[in-house]
Amino acid sequence: MVRVSFTSRSGTMTLDENENEKNEVSASDLLDERQTDWRSMWISIFLQFVVGIQVSVYYMSMWPYLQKLDKTADVDFLGWIVASCNIGSTISNPIYGYWNQKTMSVKMPVIIGFMIAALAQTWYGLLSIFPHAKWFMLSARVLTGFGVGNIAALRIYAATASTPRDRMKAISYGTGGHFSHRLGRMVGSLDLFLLICSL
Numbered sequence: 001m002v003r004v005s006f007t008s009r010s011g012t013m014t015l016d017e018n019e020n021e022k023n024e025v026s027a028s029d030l031l032d033e034r035q036t037d038w039r040s041m042w043i044s045i046f047l048q049f050v051v052g053i054q055v056s057v058y059y060m061s062m063w064p065y066l067q068k069l070d071k072t073a074d075v076d077f078l079g080w081i082v083a084s085c086n087i088g089s090t091i092s093n094p095i096y097g098y099w100n101q102k103t104m105s106v107k108m109p110v111i112i113g114f115m116i117a118a119l120a121q122t123w124y125g126l127l128s129i130f131p132h133a134k135w136f137m138l139s140a141r142v143l144t145g146f147g148v149g150n151i152a153a154l155r156i157y158a159a160t161a162s163t164p165r166d167r168m169k170a171i172s173y174g175t176g177g178h179f180s181h182r183l184g185r186m187v188g189s190l191d192l193f194l195l196i197c198s199l
Helices: 027-035 038-069 075-104 105-123 133-148 151-161 167-176 181-199
Strands: 004-008 011-015 021-024
Touching: 011 181, 021 027, 038 105, 038 133, 038 151, 038 167, 075 105, 075 133, 075 151, 105 133, 151 167
Parallel strands: none
Antiparallel strands: 004 011, 011 021
């Protein structure tokens, strides 16, 4: 039984003992033929844009809201509130990344993350019913950070779902220069400015 293999850029050709050809496709060929799903990539970029809007709207309005709710709050405490969202995000980023890698799916980490963020933002909106609102605001912002930490899964998705040829473009649109995140911050600030001017 004689078996001969020839490997080339276009795949592997194998001859068996009857000299019948069998073509096997290499992994690099499959990766070269794969296309980036730009529809899902743009959804990922849009979700990062939404996080950017959320960040700018909350940060711009947080201090007046806190002063109105709790007269005992000072600027130092505001600093802790602002940092608390980032602390929550720092803790949850690796969790969402691990979850994404373990399940090989971005869908559930992103959905659960946005549900947590929505719950936290609802809590933030209802702060006026709580006594000592500054502590509840701090807790709501930590929980928001846990929710929007799902941006890690969105960034992993951009890096892994794009082809090598499109990877730089996909990452730069969503995360490389924080294009969508920065644009979201600008749009959120503009929305808030227009709202204030209309009052």
